[in-house]
Amino acid sequence: MTRQAISRRTAAAVLAATALAPGLALAQAKIKVAAVYTVPFEQQWVSRIHKALKAAEARGEIEYKASENVANADYERVMREYATGGVQLVVGESFAVEAAARKVAKDFPKVSFLMGSSGKPQAPNFSVFDNYIQEPAYLTGMIAGGVTKTNKIGMVGGFPIPEVNRLMHAFMAGAKEVNPKVEFTVTFINSWFDPPKAKEAAFAMVDKGADVLYAERFGVSDAAKEKGKLAIGNVINTQDKYPDTVVASALWNMEPTIDLALKNVKDGKFKAEDYGPYSTMKHKGSELAPLGTFEKKVPTEVMAKVLAKQKDILAGKFLVKVDDSQPKSTAK
Structure with missing residues (x-):
């Protein structure tokens, strides 16, 4: 068998394997995550989200970028910059910028959003969480x-x-x-x-x-x-x-909430839902x-x-x- 024939056969085998396992390449790729915080990383509430995302980054599961001390007036702009920059998941706290955050999510239906919120999930891609402690x-x-x-x-x-x-x-x-x-x-x-x-x-x-x-x-x-x-x-x-x-x-x-959201993004199953219950003692x-x-x-x-x-x-x-x-x- 010639070298060219071997190369063609190898390429065909790779293509066949990819066809059999289309999610393999996606599963191995790191999820791109961005977080937008209105306060410093060390603030109590935000520190718990940041800690959980940094842990996922340390495990090699995600590429993580974050902005702290973002003014309410700039929140929408920063969210949009991340959404247009190719991130798959945006995490943040939208309590003071609820309408703006939901507007961004609506404009980017293929990006997943997991936001601290007093409101309800917004189909198809805006999930909420809360510190139900x-x-x-x-x-x-x-x-x-x-x-x-x-x-x-x-x-x-x-x-x-x-x-x-x-x-x-x-x-x-x-x-x-x-x-x-x-x-x-x-x-x-x-x-x-x-x-x-x-x-x-x-x-x-x-x-x-x-x-x-x-x-x-x-x-x-x-x-x-x-x-x-x-x-x-x-x-x-x-x-x-x-x-x-x-x-x-x-x-x-925040690990149970963050880890579930990342799994759903990775599996292509992220949807608008309430992650609040995962802050309870039952879910650790x-x-x-x-x-x-x-x-x-x-x-x-x-x-x-x-x-x-x-x-x-x-x-x-x-x-x-x-x-x-x-x-x-x-x-x-």
């Missing part, structure tokens, strides 16, 4: 109710939107279950990233008698540390930075962070109740109520 938030509330000495808890949030409200309500309900006498002071700083403002709000709560602070925003734990008070973390675990301050945290794990999308230095400081009877409640949540015997309404202060 109200279950561990309830558990941290139980711990807070069990460690407060003054029965006064201060709560500092960013904006009173559903994503924040539901966590605060769950936290308050958990604290009330353990300690019916507890009272709450609730303040929103109307910013997603303003640690000095959050810190000042927390100081005001301490001045009114709060000895436990719910740190929905950065800056609150700093105030607690300076005043010798306790703090409850949210979304991330900062106990390594505040070993004598942060008692417990409701931890958000959230958890009560290890207590670390406070493991033996929280009263034994309180932790027994917390662990029993956690078991009931995982077994589906207890459902944490989702209340998206704006929480109000109860302290007199």
Whole structure:
């Protein structure tokens, strides 16, 4: 057989194999992903998305580009630049730019969009997710109710939107279950990233008698540390930075959401759907962070109740109520 004949036969074999497995080349190619964030990478909420995408990048599954600190007025433009640049999946948080983000998705039906949103999915390609971590938030509330000495808890949030409200309500309900006498002071700083403002709000709560602070925003734990008070973390675990301050945290794990979205894109099955449930404890999308230095400081009877409640949540015997309404202060 001549060399040319061998080459032709080899080429034919390759073509036949490709025909038999058309998805092989696609499966081996890295998915191109872009993320658009309105805040810095280190901000609690965004850091969890960024972490999950960086993990996929480290595994060699994706090519990842991201823009941080994008102003609301520039959000649509940046989304369009990524969409026209050949990315297959755009990830971001569209809470303040909902209409613009959905418009971009409509203009690029072949690009997949996975966006943090209070709204519903938009066919064919706009999926939504949310930090449904109200279950561990309830558990941290139980711990807070069990460690407060003054029965006064201060709560500092960013904006009173559903994503924040539901966590605060769950936290308050958990604290009330353990300690019916507890009272709450609730303040929103109307910013997603303003640690000095959050810190000042927390100081005001301490001045009114709060000895436990719910740190929905950065800056609150700093105030607690300076005043010798306790703090409850949210979304991330900062106990390594505040070993004598942060008692417990409701931890958000975005890996289940991101990994499923990537699989769907890879398999050509991405469609408009709600990925929110993948942030629940059942899917390992959230958890009560290890207590670390406070493991033996929280009263034994309180932790027994917390662990029993956690078991009931995982077994589906207890459902944490989702209340998206704006929480109000109860302290007199």
